[in-house]
Amino acid sequence: RRGLGVAAGPPNTRQLLEAEEAAPVFQYAGKAARRKDRVFVWGFSYSGALGVPSFVRPDAGWKKPRRIQPTPYRLETEEKISSAACGYGFTLLASNTRDITKVWGMGLNKDSQLGFQRSRGDRTKGYEYVLEPSPVPLPLEKPQQTRVLQVSCGRAHSLVLTDSEGVFTMGNNSYGQCGRKVVEDEIYSGSHLIHQLKEFDSRVVQVVCGQDHSLFRTKKGTVYACGWGADGQTGLGHYNISSVPTKLHGDIAGVNIVQVTSYGDCCLAVSDEGDVFGWGNSEYLQLASVTETTQVNVPRHLPFKIGKIKEAACGGTGNAVLTEEGNVFVWGYGILGKGPNLIETAVPEMIPPSLFGWSEFSPDIRVAHVRCGLSQFAALTNRGELFVWGKNLRGCLGTGRMEDQYFPWRVTVPGEVVDVACGVDHMVSMVRSFT
Amino acid sequence: LNAAPGRAPRQRVRFLPAPAPGGGGAAELVAAKVPVLADHPLVRGPRFRKLKIGAGHRLDVKASGVFVLGIGHGNKLLTDLYNCHLTKVYTVGGLFGKATDDFSDTGNLVEKTTFHHITREKLERILAVIRGTNQKALLMYSNIDMKTQEAYELAVKGLIRPMGKSPPIITAVRCLQFALPEFQLEIHCLHETQQYLRKMVHEIGLELKSSAVCTQVRRTCDGVFTVDDALPRTQWNLQSIQEAIRNCQLKVETELEKTLG
Numbered sequence: 091r092r093g094l095g096v097a098a099g100p101p102n103t104r105q106l107l108e109a110e111e112a113a114p115v116f117q118y119a120g121k122a123a124r125r126k127d128r129v130f131v132w133g134f135s136y137s138g139a140l141g142v143p144s145f146v147r148p149d150a151g152w153k154k155p156r157r158i159q160p161t162p163y164r165l166e167t168e169e170k171i172s173s174a175a176c177g178y179g180f181t182l183l184a185s186n187t188r189d190i191t192k193v194w195g196m197g198l199n200k201d202s203q204l205g206f207q208r209s210r211g212d213r214t215k216g217y218e219y220v221l222e223p224s225p226v227p228l229p230l231e232k233p234q235q236t237r238v239l240q241v242s243c244g245r246a247h248s249l250v251l252t253d254s255e256g257v258f259t260m261g262n263n264s265y266g267q268c269g270r271k272v273v274e275d276e277i278y279s280g281s282h283l284i285h286q287l288k289e290f291d292s293r294v295v296q297v298v299c300g301q302d303h304s305l306f307r308t309k310k311g312t313v314y315a316c317g318w319g320a321d322g323q324t325g326l327g328h329y330n331i332s333s334v335p336t337k338l339h340g341d342i343a344g345v346n347i348v349q350v351t352s353y354g355d356c357c358l359a360v361s362d363e364g365d366v367f368g369w370g371n372s373e374y375l376q377l378a379s380v381t382e383t384t385q386v387n388v389p390r391h392l393p394f395k396i397g398k399i400k401e402a403a404c405g406g407t408g409n410a411v412l413t414e415e416g417n418v419f420v421w422g423y424g425i426l427g428k429g430p431n432l433i434e435t436a437v438p439e440m441i442p443p444s445l446f447g448w449s450e451f452s453p454d455i456r457v458a459h460v461r462c463g464l465s466q467f468a469a470l471t472n473r474g475e476l477f478v479w480g481k482n483l484r485g486c487l488g489t490g491r492m493e494d495q496y497f498p499w500r501v502t503v504p505g506e507v508v509d510v511a512c513g514v515d516h517m518v519s520m521v522r523s524f525t
Numbered sequence: 526l527n528a529a530p531g532r533a534p535r536q537r538v539r540f541l542p543a544p545a546p547g548g549g550g551a552a553e554l555v556a557a558k559v560p561v562l563a564d565h566p567l568v569r570g571p572r573f574r575k576l577k578i579g580a581g582h583r584l585d586v587k588a589s590g591v592f593v594l595g596i597g598h599g600n601k602l603l604t605d606l607y608n609c610h611l612t613k614v615y616t617v618g619g620l621f622g623k624a625t626d627d628f629s630d631t632g633n634l635v636e637k638t639t640f641h642h643i644t645r646e647k648l649e650r651i652l653a654v655i656r657g658t659n660q661k662a663l664l665m666y667s668n669i670d671m672k673t674q675e676a677y678e679l680a681v682k683g684l685i686r687p688m689g690k691s692p693p694i695i696t697a698v699r700c701l702q703f704a705l706p707e708f709q710l711e712i713h714c715l716h717e718t719q720q721y722l723r724k725m726v727h728e729i730g731l732e733l734k735s736s737a738v739c740t741q742v743r744r745t746c747d748g749v750f751t752v753d754d755a756l757p758r759t760q761w762n763l764q765s766i767q768e769a770i771r772n773c774q775l776k777v778e779t780e781l782e783k784t785l786g
Contacts, residue, residue, distance in 0.1 A: 113636075116636060116638045118639075118734040429677030429678070431674045447660070474653075496671065496672060496677060497676075500657050502658055524654070525733055
């Protein structure tokens with residue numbers, strides 16, 4: 091105890107320890123702290139596809155319009171988004187909630203690919219550009235019980251898959267890609283029509299949109315297709331359009347298909363035994379391993395000796411597959427990911443796993459998913475890291491640079507990436523925070 | 526060092542007068558090898574009056590571990606080793622629950638937090654992010670054009686390294702021990718300072734919604750020199766130093782040749 095007339099002096103060790111013991115303890119993470127689910131977007135924003143209106147129409151004086159978002163930007167959503175899809179200038183986000191609003195859309199809506207978005211100025215007309223995520227009005231019979239499982243977007247049409255009410259299609263139908271009869275001179279802008287498809291041999295479990303065609307995969311392992319077929323992408327044996335979903339045969343007849351993929355005019359399907367089948371456009375050597383023709387209109391088995399295939403992804407000119415061991419193989423044309431020297435190959439080439447972070451210190455890193463945009467590739471590892479490569483069209487790779495990327499490059503996302511959807515000039519990712 | 530037997534004195538051929546055989550008279554010149562007087566120890570003096578000792582990468586007061594010194598001509602090798610930009614390995618110990626102003630456990634306390642929610646899995650996730658961002662920095666600061674085939678091949682082999690000035694980059698990190706509230710990391714890094722490593726421990730604490738201070742920074746490897754080559758305090762004598770220099774000579778030469786060509 092010091093006297094009244096004595097100065098304090100520097101604190102000695104005992105005083106410091108006592109002060110430390112008496113200091114209050116702060117708690118930043120309580121018992122109910124959970125990892126949060128977030129959505130990140132990046133790429134070209136003037137179409138509204140990123141869902142941030144202040145990039146297109148700044149709402150404060152100091153803000154400037156942002157044409158390109160070069161790095162991941164967080165998008166605030168009302169619900170947890172379980173599925174996302176990027177089309178050609180528009181995006182669909184879906185949540186598997188039982189609430190009435192299950193699907194949100196943003197971006198181009200000139201063909202009503204986001205449904206009818208009623209304009210606030212004129213209640214009879216719809217918006218042609220939707221700048222922020224707006225609810226898509228689906229004509230559900232039981233809106234408070236049905237869940238939306240998956241969404242998919244093509245050039246000007248989109249598909250919504252529900253668990254008990256079939257598939258809903260909306261958007262452009264000039265080639266029958268929405269699964270209904272083509273109406274001559276139909277005006278798609280501001281249209282309220284959303285078609286429902288229910289007649290398949292069993293429940294539909296995956297929907298995929300190509301550029302102007304649609305693919306449906308059912309629980310029994312069969313594949314149905316409709317839409318533009320001039321490159322044989324419908325796989326129905328002819329090069330005409332088809333406006334009713336029809337079953338595919340060829341080499342996949344009787345095979346249990348577990349995944350289909352398409353984004354441009356080429357399609358790939360993976361069977362439960364690890365085989366891959368392809369049909370559609372082959373101008374860029376995508377199917378050159380089995381045929382010299384540039385259009386294949388019947389599914390053909392691709393005899394690759396690279397092991398059992400777990401997942402496939404089709405881009406505009408290049409394809410990628412993921413094997414059971416976690417290796418990524420690419421083939422086709424364009425920037426394939428093995429440096430600037432590899433521009434085209436008809437036979438799959440492996441991308442070295444060291445480019446995805448594999449090393450002696452982390453030997454258990456594997457690629458878990460592959461995705462394709464029109465001329466980009468994305469790979470997700472089991473540690474939640476996102477790698478992108480390909481043509482950097484309007485900043486869609488998210489690397490922060492505007493140059494093309496010739497080998498896999500890490501995208502810095504503040505969280506563990508769970509899924510990513512690639513479009514033509516933008517990408518959307520679903521991310522879980524770290525803690 | 527000065528007590529050790531030195532160089533033998535130089536010999537020179539001189540023509541010395543020697544008495545002629547048979548006595549008396551003129552002296553003859555006979556060639557003889559005699560040591561040069563200039564090399565005599567009393568003329569020359571001690572061989573070493575001072576030693577030039579240079580230090581390698583800095584190690585601050587609160588850290589410990591391998592510290593490389595160069596003696597005499599070895600100083601030139603030190604500059605070459607610096608230009609090789611080899612990685613250093615540290616063992617960093619941390620403690621959750623406290624935050625101090627200089628990021629170490631001897632600083633002034635800033636804040637105390639809870640840490641019971643931290644698991645090894647969460648720490649591994651943060652370490653994965655650190656690895657990822659530093660990998661990107663490694664590629665960016667190496668000043669190679671990403672569009673060339675050469676860049677692709679180096680990236681595949683993992684040989685891309687910044688060969689010039691760059692901010693601190695961590696090439697590898699992993700968790701050695703985890704026992705709340707303490708944890709230990711092994712960090713491989715380039716161009717770093719020990720305070721940067723302490724700051725990193727503090728930032729790991731912040732990311733995990735808690736706080737952390739650094740209790741120990743120990744350098745276990747500096748380029749080619751490891752803890753096994755290092756001499757502890759008890760062995761700071763001439764014989765051990767000479768033996769250590771001899772043992773490391775080969776390693777240093779091969780490393781310099783490999784990197785600088």
